Amino acid sequence: MAAVFLTLPSSPIFPPTARVHAGRRGVFVARASARAPMIAPMSEAMDAENGGRGQRNMPHVLTVAGSDSGAGAGVQADIKACGALGVYCSSVITAVTAQNTVGVQGVHPVPEEFVAEQLRSVLSDMEVDIVKTGMLPSVGVVKVLCDSLKEFPVRALVVDPVMVSTSGDMLSEPSNLAGYRNELFAMADIVTPNLKEASALLGGVSLRTVADMCSAAKSIHNLGPRYVLVKGGDLPDSSDAIDIFFDGEECHELYGSRIKTRNTHGTGCTLASCIAAELAKGSPMLHAVQTAKAFVESALNYSKDIVIGNGPQGPFDHLFRLKSQNDNVGLKPQFDANDLFLYAVTDSGMNNKWDRSITDAVKASIEGGATIIQLREKDAETRNFVEAAMACMEICRSHGVPLLINDRVDVALACDADGVHVGQSDMPARVVRKLLGPRKIIGVSCKTPAQAEQAWIDGADYIGCGGVFPTTTKENNLTIGLDGLKAVCLASKLPVVAIGGIGPGNAHSVMKIGAPNLKGVAAVSSLFDRACIVSEAQRLRSVLMDASSRARLSV
Ligand SMILES: Cc1ncc(COP(=O)(O)OP(=O)(O)O)c(N)n1
Numbered sequence: 196m197a198a199v200f201l202t203l204p205s206s207p208i209f210p211p212t213a214r215v216h217a218g219r220r221g222v223f224v225a226r227a228s229a230r231a232p233m234i235a236p237m238s239e240a241m242d243a244e245n246g247g248r249g250q251r252n253m254p255h256v257l258t259v260a261g262s263d264s265g266a267g268a269g270v271q272a273d274i275k276a277c278g279a280l281g282v283y284c285s286s287v288i289t290a291v292t293a294q295n296t297v298g299v300q301g302v303h304p305v306p307e308e309f310v311a312e313q314l315r316s317v318l319s320d321m322e323v324d325i326v327k328t329g330m331l332p333s334v335g336v337v338k339v340l341c342d343s344l345k346e347f348p349v350r351a352l353v354v355d356p357v358m359v360s361t362s363g364d365m366l367s368e369p370s371n372l373a374g375y376r377n378e379l380f381a382m383a384d385i386v387t388p389n390l391k392e393a394s395a396l397l398g399g400v401s402l403r404t405v406a407d408m409c410s411a412a413k414s415i416h417n418l419g420p421r422y423v424l425v426k427g428g429d430l431p432d433s434s435d436a437i438d439i440f441f442d443g444e445e446c447h448e449l450y451g452s453r454i455k456t457r458n459t460h461g462t463g464c465t466l467a468s469c470i471a472a473e474l475a476k477g478s479p480m481l482h483a484v485q486t487a488k489a490f491v492e493s494a495l496n497y498s499k500d501i502v503i504g505n506g507p508q509g510p511f512d513h514l515f516r517l518k519s520q521n522d523n524v525g526l527k528p529q530f531d532a533n534d535l536f537l538y539a540v541t542d543s544g545m546n547n548k549w550d551r552s553i554t555d556a557v558k559a560s561i562e563g564g565a566t567i568i569q570l571r572e573k574d575a576e577t578r579n580f581v582e583a584a585m586a587c588m589e590i591c592r593s594h595g596v597p598l599l600i601n602d603r604v605d606v607a608l609a610c611d612a613d614g615v616h617v618g619q620s621d622m623p624a625r626v627v628r629k630l631l632g633p634r635k636i637i638g639v640s641c642k643t644p645a646q647a648e649q650a651w652i653d654g655a656d657y658i659g660c661g662g663v664f665p666t667t668t669k670e671n672n673l674t675i676g677l678d679g680l681k682a683v684c685l686a687s688k689l690p691v692v693a694i695g696g697i698g699p700g701n702a703h704s705v706m707k708i709g710a711p712n713l714k715g716v717a718a719v720s721s722l723f724d725r726a727c728i729v730s731e732a733q734r735l736r737s738v739l740m741d742a743s744s745r746a747r748l749s750v
C-alpha cells in the first residue's frame with residue numbers, strides 16, 4: 196500500500212465569525228435520540244430568514260469526504276451524483292488523495308481544525324438538509340464532525356464507512372473503527388458498508404451469504420443507526436447485485452443487475468450520495484435507497500465501455516442522463532405514465548368470436564383513442580403470436596402508441612415490444628427487468644399494498660390493479676373493489692391502471708376515487724367483446740376525459 200499520510204500546514208483563511216447564525220437551525224428537530232426521526236418542516240421563521248421567498252431553494256447535501264484526483268470517487272463523485280439528481284452539494288474535504296485508475300498513490304489528511312472550520316463555514320451559513328460522509332481519515336475528524344452536527348443539526352446523516360479503496364489501499368486509520376462505533380453510528384440515519392467494511396466493523400466476521408449479510412446488518416444496527424444497507428456487490432457466486440436493507444425490524448433483499456464493466460470506481464460514494472440526495476428531496480429511506488441503486492445501475496450500464504485511464508478501476512459517467520437525453524433524440528421516449536389513460540388489452544377468444552384479426556382489433560382500438568395496448572393472447576401458438584406481435588408493433592409504432600405483451604417475455608424480445616405485463620404467478624418483475632433492460636416498460640398485477648411495494652422494489656414501471664369489479668374475462672380472479680384499488684394506489688408511488696369489469700358505465704366511479712397516481716383504466720371485454728371497437732373505445736375515452744376534467748376542476 197503506497198498511501199502516505201502527510202499533514203497540511205494549518206492555514207486559517209478566515210476566523211469563525213459573525214456569519215454564524217447558531218439559532219438558525221432551531222427550526223430543525225435537534226437529535227435527542229439517535230432513533231428519533233428527523234423531520235424538518237419549514238417554519239415561518241425560516242421563511243422570513245429566506246427573505247420571505249416562501250420556498251426553500253434547492254435541496255442540499257453536504258458531503259464530508261476525501262478528494263479523489265481521478266474524480267471517480269470521493270467528493271468529486273458526490274458532487275456529480277447529487278448534481279445529476281438535481282440536488283445542491285457542498286463539500287468539506289477531509290483529505291486530499293493522489294489516485295487514479297491504478298490505485299492510491301498518496302493521502303494527505305486535512306488537519307482536524309481545518310475540517311472543523313470548513314464544517315462551520317458551510318453549516319453556519321447554508322441550509323444543509325442532509326450530511327453524507329465518505330473518507331474520515333482519523334478518529335479526530337470523526338469527533339470534529341460529531342461535534343459540528345450537535346451544534347448544527349441537520350435532517351439526516353448518511354454514513355458510508357469508507358475504510359479501504361477498491362484498489363485495496365487504506366483510507367482511514369484502523370483505530371477509526373472505534374470512532375465510527377462509539378459516536379458517529381449513533382447519530383446516523385443510515386450506514387452503507389460493503390461486505391469488507393461490514394466485516395471489519397464486526398471484528399472480522401466472515402460474510403459469504405445473503406443470510407450472513409442480514410445478520411451483519413442487524414449487528415450493525417445494534418451500534419446505533421436507524422437503517423443499515425449492507426452492499427453485496429462482492430458476494431461470491433451471485434449473478435445479481437444483492438444488497439440487504441435492514442429497517443430495524445425486517446431485512447429486505449434488494450436485487451439489482453450485476454453490470455460487467457471495469458468502470459466501477461466510486462460506486463459506493465455515488466450510492467451513498469444518491470441516497471442523501473433523495474432524502475434531501477423528501478423521499479422515505481427505502482425509496483431513497485431504491486432510487487440510488489437504480490441510478491448507479493443505469494450509470495454503470497451506460498458507462499460500461501468508456502475508457503479513462505490504464506488501470507483496472509475505471510470511473511463511470513455520473514452525468515449519463517445529459518448524454519442519454521441527446522442520444523435518445525428520435526428514439527422512443529421513456530415510459531410516460533399518462534399512457535395508461537385508456538389501456539386496451541386484447542383477447543384472442545373475443546377476436547375469434549367477432550371474426551377479427553389481432554391487427555384489426557389493435558388498429559380499431561387505437562382509432563378509438565386507446566393510449567397503450569397489451570396483447571393478451573392466452574391461446575395463441577408461439578409462432579403465430581410472434582408474427583402477430585411483429586405486425587402489431589408496426590401499427591403501434593406508426594401511431595406512437597406503446598405495445599406490451601402479456602406474460603411472454605420471449606415474445607416481447609422477439610418483436611422488440613415496448614414492454615411486458617406480468618402477474619403474481621408469472622415471471623418475477625425483477626427477472627423480467629434483467630432480461631428486458633432498463634428502457635422497457637414493465638407492468639405488474641397487484642391486489643394488495645404488499646404486492647405493490649414488491650413491484651416497486653422489483654423495478655416495475657406501473658401497477659395493474661384489480662379485478663376491481665367482477666368479470667368473466669379472467670377466471671378465479673378475486674374482486675378487490677374500489678376500496679382495494681384505493682388501498683393499492685395510496686400505498687404506492689408507482690402509477691396505477693385499474694382493471695376488471697370496467698367500461699363506459701362505471702369508469703367514472705373508478706377515476707373518482709381521486710388517487711393522484713391512478714392514471715387510467717384497462718379494458719378487455721368492454722372494448723373487444725363488442726361489435727364496434729372504435730365507438731366503444733371513443734365512449735370509454737370520453738367518460739375518462741370527463742372524469743379527469745372534473746378532477747382538475749375540483750382541485
Ligand atoms: C394492465 C393489466 N393489469 C392486470 C393484468 C392481469 O395480469 P395477470 O395477473 O398476469 O393475469 P393475466 O392477464 O396473465 O391473466 C393485465 N393483464 N393487464
Ligand SMILES: Cc1ncsc1CCOP(=O)(O)O
Pocket residue numbers: 661662663665666667668669672694695696697717718719720721
Ligand atoms: C386480465 C385481468 N386481470 C384482472 S381482471 C382482468 C380481466 C379484465 O377484463 P375485463 O375488462 O373484460 O373485465
Ligand SMILES: [Mg+2]
Pocket residue numbers: 601602616617618621
Ligand atoms: Mg399473467
